[in-house]
Amino acid sequence: MAKARQARIAAYDTTLRDGAQQQSVAFTVADKLAVARILDQLGVAYIEAGWPGAIPKDTEFFSRARTELDLGAARLVAFGSTCRAGVAARDDEQVRALIDSQAPVVTVVAKSDPVHVTSALRTTPEENLRMVRETVEVLRAEGREVMVDLEHFFDGLRHATAPGQPTYAVARSAGSSPAAGPVPYPVAVALTAALAGAHAVVPCDTNGGSLPGAVARDVELLRTSLDLAGLTECTVGIHTHDDSGLAVACALAAVEAGARQVQGCVNGFGERTGNANLLTLVANLELKTDWAVLPGDEEERAHRLATLSTVSRTIGEIANRAPSGRLPYVGAKAFAHKAGLHASAIRVNPDLYQHIDPARVGNTMTMLVSEMAGRASVELKARELGIDTGGDPELLGRVTEAVKAREAAGYAYDAADGSFELLLRSARQDLPEYFRVESWRASIQARPRPGQTALATDGTTITEAEATVRLWAGGERFATLGEGNGPVNALDHALCEALVHVYPEIDDFELTDYKVRILDAERGTRSIVRVLIDITDGEQTWSTVGVGTDVIEASWEALTEGHVVGLLRRGVEPR
Numbered sequence: 275m276a277k278a279r280q281a282r283i284a285a286y287d288t289t290l291r292d293g294a295q296q297q298s299v300a301f302t303v304a305d306k307l308a309v310a311r312i313l314d315q316l317g318v319a320y321i322e323a324g325w326p327g328a329i330p331k332d333t334e335f336f337s338r339a340r341t342e343l344d345l346g347a348a349r350l351v352a353f354g355s356t357c358r359a360g361v362a363a364r365d366d367e368q369v370r371a372l373i374d375s376q377a378p379v380v381t382v383v384a385k386s387d388p389v390h391v392t393s394a395l396r397t398t399p400e401e402n403l404r405m406v407r408e409t410v411e412v413l414r415a416e417g418r419e420v421m422v423d424l425e426h427f428f429d430g431l432r433h434a435t436a437p438g439q440p441t442y443a444v445a446r447s448a449g450s451s452p453a454a455g456p457v458p459y460p461v462a463v464a465l466t467a468a469l470a471g472a473h474a475v476v477p478c479d480t481n482g483g484s485l486p487g488a489v490a491r492d493v494e495l496l497r498t499s500l501d502l503a504g505l506t507e508c509t510v511g512i513h514t515h516d517d518s519g520l521a522v523a524c525a526l527a528a529v530e531a532g533a534r535q536v537q538g539c540v541n542g543f544g545e546r547t548g549n550a551n552l553l554t555l556v557a558n559l560e561l562k563t564d565w566a567v568l569p570g571d572e573e574e575r576a577h578r579l580a581t582l583s584t585v586s587r588t589i590g591e592i593a594n595r596a597p598s599g600r601l602p603y604v605g606a607k608a609f610a611h612k613a614g615l616h617a618s619a620i621r622v623n624p625d626l627y628q629h630i631d632p633a634r635v636g637n638t639m640t641m642l643v644s645e646m647a648g649r650a651s652v653e654l655k656a657r658e659l660g661i662d663t664g665g666d667p668e669l670l671g672r673v674t675e676a677v678k679a680r681e682a683a684g685y686a687y688d689a690a691d692g693s694f695e696l697l698l699r700s701a702r703q704d705l706p707e708y709f710r711v712e713s714w715r716a717s718i719q720a721r722p723r724p725g726q727t728a729l730a731t732d733g734t735t736i737t738e739a740e741a742t743v744r745l746w747a748g749g750e751r752f753a754t755l756g757e758g759n760g761p762v763n764a765l766d767h768a769l770c771e772a773l774v775h776v777y778p779e780i781d782d783f784e785l786t787d788y789k790v791r792i793l794d795a796e797r798g799t800r801s802i803v804r805v806l807i808d809i810t811d812g813e814q815t816w817s818t819v820g821v822g823t824d825v826i827e828a829s830w831e832a833l834t835e836g837h838v839v840g841l842l843r844r845g846v847e848p849r
């Protein structure tokens with residue numbers, strides 16, 4: 275029977291604000307609208323989409339969102355700061371821009387570390403409390419749901435509780451008698467915000483230097499202080515950065531200590547080393563605690579959770595930042611197994627080497643075959659490729675030994691499942707012969723630019739590559755010439771030119787990645803090189819490997835194997 279769930283933790287996504295603070299991430303307004311729709315479908319509670327008034331694109335986003343964004347359960351959040359020192363919140367341009375954005379929720383960042391207040395803001399702790407109080411009051415009077423990000427809360431508590439530091443009593447309004455305290459300064463900022471009507475206060479580990487134990491202790495202090503002041507309705511959130519590699523751990527520790535809103539970014543985007551990865555947080559909370567994060571009943575939540583890997587890839591694509599394969603839960607390698615002993619246990623029961631069933635987050639298990647493989651690895655990889663080995667120990671042993679021998683010579687099958695498939699099929703004697711190569715040749719020529727008599731040394735020399743390929747396919751002999759901007763490119767053209775007459779399917783093949791690795795660099799230009807290539811037909815992508823003492827020879831091997839694998843994957847019969 276399903277365990278009874280505790281109340282909900284709100285997932286607060288800041289990919290479009292703090293995530294956009296990552297180097298090289300720059301969303302267009304259209305990107306932001308698309309990301310917001312995806313996050314809404316996933317089921318996050320809040321989407322913090324930018325800082326209107328400070329960033330023109332974000333002002334435009336909130337304006338367009340009014341007509342172009344039809345969100346379901348998610349609430350759109352405009353982010354900004356409290357009013358400036360010495361300026362009434364009503365007169366502050368930034369606060370006005372937040373109101374004008376018409377976002378139903380506004381989050382304001384407030385300085386909560388006394389050191390920052392005096393040195394960065396260059397004002398007094400009391401004036402900062404006034405800025406927080408007035409800003410929240412003005413936003414509440416405009417009917418907004420208001421949250422306050424307590425910048426540098428955890429570092430601030432260390433500074434504020436050092437010997438000799440003052441404590442603060444907090445009044446509900448200017449001049450009224452204290453309603454709470456005395457408390458250390460960061461807690462006073464939180465109480466001020468809550469007394470002014472903030473719905474949530476969110477301690478931030480802005481510099482990302484905190485450890486989970488300290489975060490739990492400080493969040494508990496904050497929760498207790500709010501409760502003692504009768505502010506039980508005010509939610510405590512958590513906003514962490516990954517500078518110590520602990521952003522997710524700190525956020526989970528905060529939840530244990532009373533936080534009921536978790537902030538983070540898809541794929542851990544964010545300033546410097548990034549924010550807590552919201553997808554990791556959602557998966558951990560949904561799968562490993564009694565907390566519910568996504569909306570709906572158990573079945574609906576399971577369905578939403580199963581979209582997590584797609585959300586990661588799609589938003590990574592929109593941001594033009596391919597997600598790391600090693601991302602927890604959603605990465606392409608999150609359930610990839612390389613060690614032979616792991617594979618032998620997995621063959622009996624996948625749970626033996628996996629913390630969850632990958633399908634629950636929309637991911638899949640993959641087997642990697644390499645020098646570390648055993649027969650079980652080969653059998654499972656074959657199954658993954660749709661090839662039934664029948665568990666034949668002789669075949670499995672032969673292929674395992676071949677993989678180990680070829681890896682010792684420089685091949686890398688864990689990165690080239692296409693080449694592994696050919697090795698396996700060849701051992702089973704079911705590798706179709708699509709074409710037979712008689713010979714190939716590639717050459718490169720450098721020549722001066724028109725009007726010059728010698729090669730330039732400034733990179734403006736013209737280089738031209740040419741290749742010829744002679745092969746048999748479909749009972750015919752082809753001799754083709756290819757030109758290109760390098761010898762491999764020319765060979766690719768010559769090969770395709772010959773094959774396309776018999777196999778028009780290869781017109782869809784496109785080389786998407788080409789990596790060269792020198793395997794014994796100490797031998798200089800006599801080194802052995804490994805070439806790995808990725809080819810796609812628009813629907814599937816496959817990888818092949820070539821090894822040789824010459825980069826062109828290695829490339830040719832990877833290239834020809836790549837075309838054979840493509841024809842196999844398309845189910846083409848030899849002609």
Ligand SMILES: CC(=O)SCCNC(=O)CCNC(=O)[C@H](O)C(C)(C)COP(=O)(O)OP(=O)(O)OC[C@H]1O[C@@H](n2cnc3c(N)ncnc32)[C@H](O)[C@@H]1OP(=O)(O)O
Nearest residue numbers: 325328329355356357358359383384385394395396425480
């Ligand atoms: C921890 C975080 O990640 S918070 C989010 C940070 N995000 C961003 O900074 C992205 C958007 N930022 C911007 O577009 C610009 O930095 C702006 C518009 C906010 C500010 O730019 P400018 O107006 O040119 O100000 P400038 O860079 O000179 O200084 C920042 C001012 O904000 C004030 N300020 C900083 N934090 C706060 C705060 N929490 N509350 C009120 N004022 C603040 C500073 O004291 C300084 O005031 P001053 O002009 O009186 O000296």
Ligand SMILES: CC(=O)C(=O)O
Nearest residue numbers: 383423425426478480
């Ligand atoms: C508000 C915020 O992004 C931070 O303090 O890290």
